[in-house]
Amino acid sequence: MTLISLKSIYKIYNVGGEEVRALDGVGLEIKENEYLAIMGPSGSGKSTMMNMIGCLDTPTSGFYQFEGEMVNEMDDDQLASIRNRKIGFIFQTFNLLPKATSQHNVEIPLIYANIRKNKRTELAMEALNSVGLSDRMHHKPNELSGGQRQRVAIARALVNSPSIILADEPTGNLDSKSGHEIMVILDKLHKAGNTIILVTHEDEIAQHAHRIIRLFDGKIIEDSEIKK
Amino acid sequence: MLLLLENFLISISAIFANKARSSLTALGIVIGVFSVTMMGTLITGLDKTFEGSMSFLGKNILYVGRWEWFSDMDWWEMKNRPRIKLEYIDKIKNKSDLVLAVAPERRKGVSISYQEKNTGIEIFGTSENYMKTISSNIVSGRFFTNNEDRSGSRIIVIGDGVKKAFFGEKNPIGEKIKINNIKFRIIGVLEEQGKFMGIWSLDNRAIIPLGTYERIFSRRDFLTMRVKIPDKNLNEGKDEIMTIMRHLRSLKPNQKNDFSINQTKAFEKQYNSLKLAIGGTGTFITLLSLIVGGIGVMNIMFVSVKERTREIGVRKAIGATKGMIMGQFLMEAITICLFAGLTGLLFAYISSFFLNKLFPSTLDLGLATFAILISMLVGVVSGFIPSYQAANLDPIDSLRYE
Numbered sequence: 028m029t030l031i032s033l034k035s036i037y038k039i040y041n042v043g044g045e046e047v048r049a050l051d052g053v054g055l056e057i058k059e060n061e062y063l064a065i066m067g068p069s070g071s072g073k074s075t076m077m078n079m080i081g082c083l084d085t086p087t088s089g090f091y092q093f094e095g096e097m098v099n100e101m102d103d104d105q106l107a108s109i110r111n112r113k114i115g116f117i118f119q120t121f122n123l124l125p126k127a128t129s130q131h132n133v134e135i136p137l138i139y140a141n142i143r144k145n146k147r148t149e150l151a152m153e154a155l156n157s158v159g160l161s162d163r164m165h166h167k168p169n170e171l172s173g174g175q176r177q178r179v180a181i182a183r184a185l186v187n188s189p190s191i192i193l194a195d196e197p198t199g200n201l202d203s204k205s206g207h208e209i210m211v212i213l214d215k216l217h218k219a220g221n222t223i224i225l226v227t228h229e230d231e232i233a234q235h236a237h238r239i240i241r242l243f244d245g246k247i248i249e250d251s252e253i254k255k
Numbered sequence: 256m257l258l259l260l261e262n263f264l265i266s267i268s269a270i271f272a273n274k275a276r277s278s279l280t281a282l283g284i285v286i287g288v289f290s291v292t293m294m295g296t297l298i299t300g301l302d303k304t305f306e307g308s309m310s311f312l313g314k315n316i317l318y319v320g321r322w323e324w325f326s327d328m329d330w331w332e333m334k335n336r337p338r339i340k341l342e343y344i345d346k347i348k349n350k351s352d353l354v355l356a357v358a359p360e361r362r363k364g365v366s367i368s369y370q371e372k373n374t375g376i377e378i379f380g381t382s383e384n385y386m387k388t389i390s391s392n393i394v395s396g397r398f399f400t401n402n403e404d405r406s407g408s409r410i411i412v413i414g415d416g417v418k419k420a421f422f423g424e425k426n427p428i429g430e431k432i433k434i435n436n437i438k439f440r441i442i443g444v445l446e447e448q449g450k451f452m453g454i455w456s457l458d459n460r461a462i463i464p465l466g467t468y469e470r471i472f473s474r475r476d477f478l479t480m481r482v483k484i485p486d487k488n489l490n491e492g493k494d495e496i497m498t499i500m501r502h503l504r505s506l507k508p509n510q511k512n513d514f515s516i517n518q519t520k521a522f523e524k525q526y527n528s529l530k531l532a533i534g535g536t537g538t539f540i541t542l543l544s545l546i547v548g549g550i551g552v553m554n555i556m557f558v559s560v561k562e563r564t565r566e567i568g569v570r571k572a573i574g575a576t577k578g579m580i581m582g583q584f585l586m587e588a589i590t591i592c593l594f595a596g597l598t599g600l601l602f603a604y605i606s607s608f609f610l611n612k613l614f615p616s617t618l619d620l621g622l623a624t625f626a627i628l629i630s631m632l633v634g635v636v637s638g639f640i641p642s643y644q645a646a647n648l649d650p651i652d653s654l655r656y657e
Contacts, residue, residue, distance in 0.1 A: 083572060083650050104576045111574020122569040122654070126272055138261050139574040183573065 030190060030222055031057040031080060036089035038075050038245075049075040050086070051245035057191075057224070062217045064225040064236035072245040074195075077226045081116060081193045082109045094190060111139050115184025119196035121176045123168045129155060129179045130164045136187045154182035158212055174205030181212060191222045198232055210235050258579060259586070266587040269559065270594070280555040281595030283548020284633060287541050288599030288626045289606075292618060294537025296607050298530060300616030305526050307449065312519045313390050315486045317493060319343075319500065320479035323515035325525050336513045339478045341465075343503055344382075347482065350499050353492045355483040356387035359465055361476045367461065369421040369432045376417055377460045378434065380468025388481040396428045396443030404464035411439040415447035416458030437471060439463065493518070545629070548595065549637040556588050556641035567645055568653030581646035588638025589631050596630030 038050040049072045057063060057080075067073040078084035079091065082098055085106070091098040093109060101109065110116075123132045133151040142150070155161050158178040168176050177197060184192055194213065198206030214235055217223050227233055234253065241249035270277045318324075321336045344357045361380040366373055379385075383401045386393070399410055411432065418427050431438045448457035484492030493516055500514050560567070567580055575583075600623055610616045 078651050081572070083654075104578070107571065107574055107576040107579075110572060116572050118569075118654070122565065122572075124566055124569070126268060135570065136573045138258070139570075139576075139579060141258070187574075 028059045029056050030059050030061075030094060031055070032090075032092040033079070034090040036079060036086045036091065038072075038079065038084070039087045048245045050079065053089075053242075053245070053247055055240065055247065055250075057222065060217070060220055060222055062223050062225075062235070062237040064227060064233035064239045065242065066228060066230075066233055066239055067242035068228065071242040073226055073228075073242050075245075076242060077193060077195055077224075080191075080224060081114055082106045107139075111136055112187060113190040115187065115189040115192040117177070117180050117184050117192065117194035117197045119199040121168070121173075121180045121200070123176055123179055123183075125168050128165045128167055129160060129171070129182075132168070132179055133183045133186050136183060140187060150186050151182070154186040155179070157185065158182045172205070173201050174208055177201060177205070177209050178212065181209070181216075185216070191224055192216065193224050193226075195226045196228075197225070198227075198229070206232075258582060262583045262586040263590065265583055266590040269587055270591055273559075276555060277591055277594075280551045281548065281591050281598070283544045283546075283551050284592050284595035284630050285548075285599040285602070287545035287548055287633075288596045288630050289602050290537055290544065291541040291629065292600060292603035292622055292626050293606060293610075294533060294541070295622040296603065296610065296616045296618055297533060297537075299619060299622075300610065301526075301530065301533075303615050305522075309519055309522065310390060312522070313388065313483070314519055315484055315489060316388055316519070317482040317484060317489075317496060318479055318517040319482055319496060320515060320517070321477055322517075324517045324521040326515075333515070337504065339480060339514065341478065343500075344480060346503060347480070347496065347499055350502075351492075351495055353484055353488050353495055355485060356384045356481075357483070358382050358385040358388045358481045360385070360479045360481055361465065361468055361472075363472060363476055365434050367417065367432055367434050369430070372421055374417070374420050374459070376414070378468070378472075379460060379462045380465040380472070381462060382465055385462065385481070388483045391446040391448055393443045394446050395426065396441070398443055398462075399464050404466045407466040407470045408464060409437065409439045409467060410442045410463070412443040412445060412462040413441055414445045414458040414460040416456055417461055418444050419458075435471065489518070545633050548592075549633045552588055552591055552634065553637040553641060555591070556584060556638050557644075559587065560584060560641050560645040563645075564648060564653045564656040567648050568650050568656065571648075571650035572654060577646040580648075581642045584642035584645045585635065585638045588642070589634035592630045592634030592637075593627070596627045599630070600626060 033053055033055040036050050036053045037048065040047045040049060051072075053072075053076065065073055065076055075084065079086060082093070082101075083106075085101075086099055089099065093113065096109070098106070098109065124135070127135075130148070130151050133154050134147045137147040137150060152161065152164065155164055158181050160175060160178050160182065163171060163175060163179075168179070171179065177200075192213075197209050197213070201209065210232065213223055213225070223236075225232065225236055233239055237253055239249070239251050239253060240247055320339055322333050326333075341359060344359055348354060348357050358381050362377055364375060365378045367376050367378075368374075382404055383399065386398050393412065394415075396412070398412055399408065403410060413427065413432075421427065421432065422430070427441045427444060430441050432441060433439070445458075445460075445462075482492070482496060496516055497512070500516075501512065504513055506513065570580060570583075600618075604618050607616050607618045
């Protein structure tokens, strides 16, 4: 079943009077339970692509359907709601709230989804448990290692049972051992039925995915399946 | 509702993470709330005291004499006015339809002694009718009679302060006390009066017959007449007395009054201008400190938004709407101001105890609520622009913000 459908997406910026086409007529379909890597050198439109899929940004022109809903016609609040319910973000720099415990960090998406405290605690515990951090519930980010922080971030991305998990260079700030652990978790999440979109420039990381999209100058130049 | 509570908790932790900064910021609000509540407490306290003092002086008494109260008339002009004569009293009483009672009053400060003790008091010389023109009563003994007045008896009615100073709880009736080495027999004690405006004691006084007063002290001290008029006829009464006085003084229509008719209203006028001054100063200080405090809060909120740009980006990425972000920062500004308001209130509460030693003053609950609401309003006003800015940050840019 098709989850995401992008048709002739353009994102055009005006930088000092000069037109910059960050995305130049991109078309893409992503099905449920795909494991996709978006690759490309810097300036290729990779980040814009990710922001577009993550509903953080809207296209200058084109059509974006997410589970049948027209994202390109949505206002800010509707976009916020889509991000809250359907998308789980994992960032390179983790982006946890430094003064909040792991548990609270994981609960934030649930707060915005207006879920009661008891239910929130239960879901947060479940999510932390699934990334193997049930004993780190009350630790703050500065009391955790980089790998552990990223696992908290994964738990936060998972907690609302989103339709896709969007990971932007998830191992970029980690040593290779922690990075490997994170990839193992993502692989496991894929096996459990989640749709995962990786944005990376590392081939080794991209090899975990089952499909690779290569971007160059705002255009898709390659879309290939990886036979496992 | 759920979000409101969450935002409140977020604000608390953000504020406590920056204790020094937050409390310095809030100082203006603390002072503002303190001054508005103190001002209110002061005014209600003064009102109560004033009301009490006024009822003692008697709202329905006209004071006829040479001096005009709180007047800008030249001192020497009043000084050169003819004396008030004792014979006016009967004439006023006879000619007037409204007057209930008229009593003469001469007064001076003297030293009074009992055995080894002595104290300074004010001595009043008056007639039998005096008791009809004051609002206090004799608590023990009696007042003097017309005969005693005419014969110049050496008898005295003392105020509560004199009784306490010399006799404590003992019964003073029949005891002898001395003024200028002349013995007086105590025949009565006046009810306790308290202090006028909390400052001048009204109990350190004694009353003797006017006849006695004139024999011992002087006939030349200036005389005031206390004229009692029914409450509802006060103005007519004043006009009537004026007509009678002008007639007694044989004044022609084009001549100015050479006497004054005073009312406690004169005090009220003075008092109201004092109140206005306190209110005005208080309001000015309050407004100024609230504005300064509000600007401080706004400034700190801009800093807070800037510092937490990334946090705002993350929150937006994981589903916070503009309204939610706006609510979070507004709540933070309101919470700072609320804490500041409560602190100001606490200081005001403590200060009102000290103030209470001077005159009755209690912190009014309505006023306290008002002060807290005002401080929260300052929070809303000063938090609005920074919160609006936070709400409208672009999530992509904020996520990238270092």
